[in-house]
Amino acid sequence: MAEIVLEGITKRYPDGAVAVRDVNLAIADGEFVILVGPSGCGKSTTLNMIAGLEDITEGTLRIGDQVVNDKPPKERDIAMVFQSYALYPHMTVRANMGFALRLAKVDKATSDAKVEEAARILDLTEHLDRKPANLSGGQRQRVAMGRAIVRNPKAFLMDEPLSNLDAKLRVQMRTQISRLQRRLGTTTVYVTHDQVEAMTLGDKVVVMRSGVVQQVGTPQHLYDSPRNLFVAGFIGSPGMNFLNATLEENALRTSVGDLPLDDRTRQLLTRADAPRELIVGIRPEDFEEASLMGGRHGGHTFTVTVDVLESVGSDVYLHFTEEGPARTSELEELAVDSGLADTGVQEHQLVARLSAATRAAEGEQLELWMNTSRLHVFDPATGANLVHPEPTV
Amino acid sequence: MTTTHPTAAHQPAAPGARPRRSTAQTRRVVGWSVANVVVVAYALFPVWWIAALSFKDPSTLTDGDFIPSKWTTQNYRGIFQTSEFTRALINSIGIALIATVIAVILGTMAAYAVARLRFPGKRLLIGMSLLIAMFPPISLVSPLFNIERLLGIFDTWPGLIIPYMTFSLPLAIYTLSAFFREIPWDLEKAAKVDGATPAQAFRLVIAPLAAPGVFTTAILVFIFCWNDFLFAISLTSTTRARTVPAAIAFFTGSSQFQQPTGSIAAAAVVITVPIIVFVLLFQRHIVAGLTSGAVKG
Numbered sequence: 001m002a003e004i005v006l007e008g009i010t011k012r013y014p015d016g017a018v019a020v021r022d023v024n025l026a027i028a029d030g031e032f033v034i035l036v037g038p039s040g041c042g043k044s045t046t047l048n049m050i051a052g053l054e055d056i057t058e059g060t061l062r063i064g065d066q067v068v069n070d071k072p073p074k075e076r077d078i079a080m081v082f083q084s085y086a087l088y089p090h091m092t093v094r095a096n097m098g099f100a101l102r103l104a105k106v107d108k109a110t111s112d113a114k115v116e117e118a119a120r121i122l123d124l125t126e127h128l129d130r131k132p133a134n135l136s137g138g139q140r141q142r143v144a145m146g147r148a149i150v151r152n153p154k155a156f157l158m159d160e161p162l163s164n165l166d167a168k169l170r171v172q173m174r175t176q177i178s179r180l181q182r183r184l185g186t187t188t189v190y191v192t193h194d195q196v197e198a199m200t201l202g203d204k205v206v207v208m209r210s211g212v213v214q215q216v217g218t219p220q221h222l223y224d225s226p227r228n229l230f231v232a233g234f235i236g237s238p239g240m241n242f243l244n245a246t247l248e249e250n251a252l253r254t255s256v257g258d259l260p261l262d263d264r265t266r267q268l269l270t271r272a273d274a275p276r277e278l279i280v281g282i283r284p285e286d287f288e289e290a291s292l293m294g295g296r297h298g299g300h301t302f303t304v305t306v307d308v309l310e311s312v313g314s315d316v317y318l319h320f321t322e323e324g325p326a327r328t329s330e331l332e333e334l335a336v337d338s339g340l341a342d343t344g345v346q347e348h349q350l351v352a353r354l355s356a357a358t359r360a361a362e363g364e365q366l367e368l369w370m371n372t373s374r375l376h377v378f379d380p381a382t383g384a385n386l387v388h389p390e391p392t393v
Numbered sequence: 394m395t396t397t398h399p400t401a402a403h404q405p406a407a408p409g410a411r412p413r414r415s416t417a418q419t420r421r422v423v424g425w426s427v428a429n430v431v432v433v434a435y436a437l438f439p440v441w442w443i444a445a446l447s448f449k450d451p452s453t454l455t456d457g458d459f460i461p462s463k464w465t466t467q468n469y470r471g472i473f474q475t476s477e478f479t480r481a482l483i484n485s486i487g488i489a490l491i492a493t494v495i496a497v498i499l500g501t502m503a504a505y506a507v508a509r510l511r512f513p514g515k516r517l518l519i520g521m522s523l524l525i526a527m528f529p530p531i532s533l534v535s536p537l538f539n540i541e542r543l544l545g546i547f548d549t550w551p552g553l554i555i556p557y558m559t560f561s562l563p564l565a566i567y568t569l570s571a572f573f574r575e576i577p578w579d580l581e582k583a584a585k586v587d588g589a590t591p592a593q594a595f596r597l598v599i600a601p602l603a604a605p606g607v608f609t610t611a612i613l614v615f616i617f618c619w620n621d622f623l624f625a626i627s628l629t630s631t632t633r634a635r636t637v638p639a640a641i642a643f644f645t646g647s648s649q650f651q652q653p654t655g656s657i658a659a660a661a662v663v664i665t666v667p668i669i670v671f672v673l674l675f676q677r678h679i680v681a682g683l684t685s686g687a688v689k690g
Contacts, residue, residue: 053582073585080586086579090601099597100587147587157586 002064002154009059034202042211079148083160087132094128155187229383241350245280281376287352290367447658468659481640489618492557500565508573526563561614572606
């Protein structure tokens, strides 16, 4: 068990491509850190550099109080769980889990005891003498976990360990991993492209895009105060809604009407010297059916035509299309540059989460209320969140 | 070629396992069966003929029957009586085995590099080995003859082992790299993280998984060396290094007026049998080896 510190870690390939750029990250002892981002964002490369499977071009990597830049994986004392599980197909489960101990020349009795113990924790005892080919996906995943925990390493590195499982099993294993990590208290770095996994598992989430760390924080912090357009669109499901807006005297003019600005927001926008053209973001849960709001004041009320209703029991997701003038192409290009396109957010399509009591019907008009105190306002050129400014990480 | 027949013959049998089938299916099964029988008969007929010849008495050798009227093992006893054949057999076994071992060891290392590592000149290396495989051996025989005489390895074991190795290496590299490519990269990473040195990762994880591939390659290379006639006849002059295929060409009858047909047939059977046994025992490996890389298994 140890802390892991990355200082200015950069990975540059011989052809000049930069996979990871200047990552600074301190992972405390026993912390569960998630690296999340779309594919190709450099999260796996970062993990491989921590593991020692890829060379570090620039920067310093410390595990414990040792600089391990040039140490082979063998000397870093870390365990890794791979997306493909990478179980040795010619060995039994027992041999797979005991392989690291065998290489470390741990005596047979100790090694057997450790394997039995890990098998008991992971509910694999009856499968110890089977080969990986005869196991189900979930069992293989547990063997891969077992191989990591028998060694009692300084840190666990997990590279999308759940993405080969079906949805239900994934949720189960997610809980199990979380419980296991808490119980063992081992520093863990976990890579995933699934923001739900990131939100539910981690003490700390690191959002990456194109090899650059976008924001580091607790899941709740990332959700409430995304630093930029990319983080805002990436975190949360369904994702944040985005609208084009023009800054007027006391309001933001959008296709759903003029959104009033409160004093704090206005001050922040003035201080940030905001351009006239802006992007407004709002979470699906910050909408509600106007008639259900009673006489509550504040916010903004507008009328939409319901496209699709999706009921999930506790809530209803209402999809509607942004009306009014089409987005200017210039703004769209800027949005691409600032990473909105990478988040998978559909333009002009908005989602509102309504209480299950809603009377909304598909194809009909509905009055929606929007909580304007929860607005996020982004600079389309830089993608920066102007109402949740944060010192650069 | 013969290795693929059994698999082909099995395919039409599968629908036949169902209790009821349509006439169209029946016709297809019958059609395929007939086709298979014809192909197998065509391929095996010369083998049968040579086997029949080898058991014929010299007096009935030219009677044209496909079944010997008078069975005899005289031809076999004859070839084993003289040192000409036994010596050639020893040469054949020794040369083929040594060439195979060296080619497989070198090939394994080269194939591993080709499949796993990025290094400058990799494409050139692959291209060169392909070039060697495509070069018609006959065009190299005269230069080789001169080179070997100059080096003093003409008519020696190394004189044959070296060209055999050279010509079977591309085959070995190609077959083996296909096998190595199918071993997931992650396994090696896992081994490294588990604390293995590169040598340990290779020995404990990669080699056991590549074993079927190495085995297949060894058989293919061995067959290539065993069957070669061109180099054997051109690069030897005495029984010192002459292998069986070449030695057969030097068989003489017991008198000047007698053709050594019976002895040739017997010798041909003797050197064919080990290959047939090999192929039958390991046909699944060989087919898998030849098609791996093409079909993801």
